[in-house]
Amino acid sequence: MSTNLAPIRRFIQPESGDDWPAIAARVLPDEPAEAAIEQLKSWNLHLVFRPVSVITPSDIVFVEPPRAVAA
Amino acid sequence: MLDLVIRNGLICDGSGAPAYRGDVGVRDGRIVAVGEVSGEARETVDAGGRVIAPGFIDPHTHYDAQLVWDGLAQPSLEHGVTTVMPGNCSLSLAPLRAEHRDLLGATFRKIEEMPKNAFDAGLTWTWESFADYLAAIRAGLGVNVAPLVGHSLVRLWVMGLDARERAATDAEIAEMQRLLAECLDAGAVGMSGSWVDIDHELRPVPARLAEPKELDALCATLGEKGGILQIVPEFWDADLLCARIDLLADLSRKHKIATTFSPLFDSNAAPELVGIALDRVRLQTAHGARVVPQMQTRPIDLSFDLGAPMSTFATLPGWWAMTLLPHAEKLVQLRDPERRAALAAEMDHFMMPIGLQIDFADSYVKRMGTPDPALIGRRVGDIAAERGCHIAEAIIDIALADDLATSFGLDAIGHNDDAKIATMLADPLIGIGAGDGGAHVTNFATYGDTGYLFSRYVRGFDAMPLETAVRKLTHDVAQLWGLRQRGLLRPGYAADVVVFDAETIDRGPEIPVEDLPADGFRYIRRASGVDRVFVNGALAYSQDAGYASARAGVIAERIAA
Numbered sequence: 001m002s003t004n005l006a007p008i009r010r011f012i013q014p015e016s017g018d019d020w021p022a023i024a025a026r027v028l029p030d031e032p033a034e035a036a037i038e039q040l041k042s043w044n045l046h047l048v049f050r051p052v053s054v055i056t057p058s059d060i061v062f063v064e065p066p067r068a069v070a071a
Numbered sequence: 072m073l074d075l076v077i078r079n080g081l082i083c084d085g086s087g088a089p090a091y092r093g094d095v096g097v098r099d100g101r102i103v104a105v106g107e108v109s110g111e112a113r114e115t116v117d118a119g120g121r122v123i124a125p126g127f128i129d130p131h132t133h134y135d136a137q138l139v140w141d142g143l144a145q146p147s148l149e150h151g152v153t154t155v156m157p158g159n160c161s162l163s164l165a166p167l168r169a170e171h172r173d174l175l176g177a178t179f180r181k182i183e184e185m186p187k188n189a190f191d192a193g194l195t196w197t198w199e200s201f202a203d204y205l206a207a208i209r210a211g212l213g214v215n216v217a218p219l220v221g222h223s224l225v226r227l228w229v230m231g232l233d234a235r236e237r238a239a240t241d242a243e244i245a246e247m248q249r250l251l252a253e254c255l256d257a258g259a260v261g262m263s264g265s266w267v268d269i270d271h272e273l274r275p276v277p278a279r280l281a282e283p284k285e286l287d288a289l290c291a292t293l294g295e296k297g298g299i300l301q302i303v304p305e306f307w308d309a310d311l312l313c314a315r316i317d318l319l320a321d322l323s324r325k326h327k328i329a330t331t332f333s334p335l336f337d338s339n340a341a342p343e344l345v346g347i348a349l350d351r352v353r354l355q356t357a358h359g360a361r362v363v364p365q366m367q368t369r370p371i372d373l374s375f376d377l378g379a380p381m382s383t384f385a386t387l388p389g390w391w392a393m394t395l396l397p398h399a400e401k402l403v404q405l406r407d408p409e410r411r412a413a414l415a416a417e418m419d420h421f422m423m424p425i426g427l428q429i430d431f432a433d434s435y436v437k438r439m440g441t442p443d444p445a446l447i448g449r450r451v452g453d454i455a456a457e458r459g460c461h462i463a464e465a466i467i468d469i470a471l472a473d474d475l476a477t478s479f480g481l482d483a484i485g486h487n488d489d490a491k492i493a494t495m496l497a498d499p500l501i502g503i504g505a506g507d508g509g510a511h512v513t514n515f516a517t518y519g520d521t522g523y524l525f526s527r528y529v530r531g532f533d534a535m536p537l538e539t540a541v542r543k544l545t546h547d548v549a550q551l552w553g554l555r556q557r558g559l560l561r562p563g564y565a566a567d568v569v570v571f572d573a574e575t576i577d578r579g580p581e582i583p584v585e586d587l588p589a590d591g592f593r594y595i596r597r598a599s600g601v602d603r604v605f606v607n608g609a610l611a612y613s614q615d616a617g618y619a620s621a622r623a624g625v626i627a628e629r630i631a632a
Binding site: 005007008009011015016046054056057059060 | 272273274281313354355
């Protein structure tokens with residue numbers, strides 16, 4: 001991420017071989033495993049609804065929900 | 072004595088400065104005088120009433136294959152394009168080991184939508200290294216080529232088939248850096264990548280298997296050598312695109328490289344996206360990064376047929392799988408009631424993967440193997456209503472009756488809000504590119520973005536002055552991509568020159584032609600209002616005589632770091 005600029009929405013990039021449980025355990029360690037995975041997936045539908053479901057090391061994984069759109 | 076003088080034109084020199092009446096003198100392929108040029112010349116061209124401008128530069132093409140059999144990059148040249156950049160989106164045709172040709176060919180054809188027959192008939196693979204690929208195309212070049220090397224190719228060369236499966240080791244990354252440096256020394260102007268593309272098996276292209284440290288290392292090499300990074304991000308989602316802009320900005324600042332992503336396009340599916348992305352680019356630019364979005368000037372058109380797999384079906388797995396079947400089996404499946412019902416149900420839940428809102432009911436019968444006047448040009452939704460059937464069944468039945476040769480069109484389904492596009496085009500942060508020449512050849516005609524810029528947005532919507540439009544197609548591109556002495560009408564610069572009529576330059580209608588190898592079919596657009604095109608001082612095209620026999624194109628030189 002940028003050194004000086006806050007991101008629009010916080011994200012990480014997966015480590016090689018990462019799957020949903022591994023990422024969830026790392027970024028949401030205080031949540032129950034299943035809930036953390038579901039939470040993470042709900043923030044990252046671009047990874048869930050892929051023709052072939054794989055997570056690559058170059059992907060963006062958001063670790064927070066979308067910001068509310070200003071009215 | 073001069074070789075050539077072009078007299079009495081309106082000189083738009085590419086800098087954006089006000090145009091003025093004058094002449095351009097050329098000797099030995101270089102511009103030697105601009106303004107009032109005295110002395111004799113072997114050839115004199117009267118450009119009275121016409122604009123004299125630097126040749127246009129198209130930074131986003133996939134001419135890698137076509138350049139092997141057509142060094143003129145037709146029809147881009149007749150639109151005034153004198154320099155093309157192939158090798159975008161992580162895919163070039165070199166460096167490539169012989170044993171990976173079939174794999175890369177299938178990937179290239181799927182992503183860039185090229186027919187296999189033409190690809191196979193037109194390509195005589197005489198190279199493995201990047202230098203040898205350039206040697207293979209160099210002799211026949213009528214345009215200049217500023218090639219990118221594809222990150223996916225670099226991975227495939229170093230890692231073999233593991234490039235499709237895993238991250239690289241530190242030793243493999245070091246070897247990739249060495250190979251990239253070799254390609255840059257051979258003539259590449261940079262490296263291309265992709266964060267989105269999927270291959271013919273719907274798997275991520277090799278570039279996407281790279282860990283951030285791999286891309287970082289390759290950008291370090293680009294920084295050492297002075298090359299650009301081009302990449303395709305998730306351009307349909309504002310949050311994802313902003314994250315990618317941040318990553319590119321970090322790479323740009325850290326390695327002192329220029330980066331560019333393509334495309335940036337406007338769609339009703341995400342009307343706020345362009346504004347959000349541009350705010351982010353503006354912020355990162357203010358913090359010292361070079362992240363330049365590229366946009367196309369034309370609206371988004373798509374086509375599809377049932378004869379071959381097409382990206383339109385990438386999020387319809389049943390349709391995708393069906394298009395992969397052998398022809399005879401496909402006919403059987405498309406006649407099977409259960410299969411037809413399943414395909415119809417799937418279409419009801421269709422979600423276009425690239426942020427476009429499309430409705431297959433709005434598709435129309437674009438082209439047929441055996442034309443049926445009762446169907447050509449008609450909206451599929453209307454045909455389905457008449458027949459009392461599902462849209463999917465109408466598409467299937469029309470195609471079946473035509474032995475699957477029917478092509479269906481979906482025109483102007485995005486990037487077609489003229490007021491927004493005009494504003495985007497005029498934005499100094501945005502470059503013009505994403506033309507895609509040489510790709511999607513059986514789907515739609517990508518050619519003529521240059522003429523369309525002048526006809527639609529300079530003359531039609533007054534979005535920018537003529538001089539700015541010329542600058543955006545010439546000097547801005549040359550500067551971003553680090554092309555040595557191209558993009559301006561200045562003494563010492565390459566004599567890439569286009570003479571055109573500012574009142575009539577335009578793209579023509581989309582037309583089908585069969586000019587690919589093996590009588591392959593594609594869609595193109597002819598140019599209008601382009602009088603003459605000179606490449607390195609040699610006449611390459613004239614409106615009166617068509618394409619000339621000169622082959623004066625070169626591998627365009629990059630400004631080294």
